[in-house]
Amino acid sequence: MSVxxxxxxxxxxxxxxxxxxxxxxxxxxxxxxxxxxxxVALPFGKPVNIEEITFKNYYTAYVTVRLLRxxxxxxxxxxxxxxxxxxxxxxxxxxxxxxxxxxxxHRTQMQGxxxxxxxxxxxxxxxxxxxxxxxxxxIKIYPHMEPDPEKEVSDWLSDLTLIDQHPDLEGLPDPQxxxxxxxxxxxxxxxxxxxxxxxxIGRFDVDGCYDINLLxxx
Numbered sequence: 001m002s003v004x005x006x007x008x009x010x011x012x013x014x015x016x017x018x019x020x021x022x023x024x025x026x027x028x029x030x031x032x033x034x035x036x037x038x039x040v041a042l043p044f045g046k047p048v049n050i051e052e053i054t055f056k057n058y059y060t061a062y063v064t065v066r067l068l069r070x071x072x073x074x075x076x077x078x079x080x081x082x083x084x085x086x087x088x089x090x091x092x093x094x095x096x097x098x099x100x101x102x103x104x105x106h107r108t109q110m111q112g113x114x115x116x117x118x119x120x121x122x123x124x125x126x127x128x129x130x131x132x133x134x135x136x137x138x139i140k141i142y143p144h145m146e147p148d149p150e151k152e153v154s155d156w157l158s159d160l161t162l163i164d165q166h167p168d169l170e171g172l173p174d175p176q177x178x179x180x181x182x183x184x185x186x187x188x189x190x191x192x193x194x195x196x197x198x199x200x201i202g203r204f205d206v207d208g209c210y211d212i213n214l215l216x217x218x
Contacts, residue, residue: 010140011048014041018124018135034127036060038136040120047072049144050114053105059134060124061093062086065105068119078118083110086125093128107144115144 021035042048047070064085070078084105091097107114120141126134 008051008142008145010142012043013120013141015039015139016041034125034129036124036126036135038122038124038139040122040139040141042118042120042141047116047118048141050110050117050120050141051107051144052142053120053140054103054142055139056102056137057089057098057100058137059090059099059131060126060136061090061128061134062088062125063136064123064125065110066121066123067110067114067117068121069114069116070118072116080121081112083112083114093126094130099131102138 016039019037019039021033021037023033050067053065064087065083066080067083068078068080087105087109089098089101089103122136122139124134124136
């Protein structure tokens with residue numbers, strides 16, 4: 001699990017000018033094919049683990065993300081791979097919807113982990129001829145940051161502290177007063193049991209003698 005923190009700064013990178021693929025002779029025919037390529041060069045010799053790519057759209061209908069990755073500890077050349085293919089950026093290539101919105105591509109959206117990246121290539125497509133030009137603006141790449149184990153333990157202990165706190169006793173009687181009252185009731189019960197007579201009371205005896213009238217009625 002990883003989340004980009006607000007204080008993480010984007011990677012210093014070089015965004016090259018967009019290159020529009022053209023149809024026919026580039027000298028005599030300026031018609032665009034609807035495909036544009038934007039290369040983003042990361043710091044030389046410092047491969048980046050990508051967390052997120054953000055940008056503002058400018059009339060691009062679809063974007064494909066390709067990554068040039070180098071395997072750490074190996075002398076093999078870096079290889080290109082497609083991390084995300086034809087992500088829609090506009091509701092309809094022929095209408096304005098989404099044409100100038102901000103977008104974010106998270107590492108969880110990409111195929112495979114975007115780690116050890118030395119270069120990023122964004123392939124833009126706009127099949128509609130309604131727009132004279134299209135591109136992406138304000139491109140930023142944020143590095144992947146592993147969570148701090150000490151911070152996770154601290155957060156866990158904080159949660160335990162909150163759970164162990166005493167519940168709110170506002171509105172309830174004082175525990176000491178309740179305990180004292182219970183002790184007094186217990187002492188009174190003991191006194192009453194001690195003073196209770198154990199002599200049996202006869203059914204028909206009056207002052208220790210039997211009444212003949214009561215006996216005759218039974």
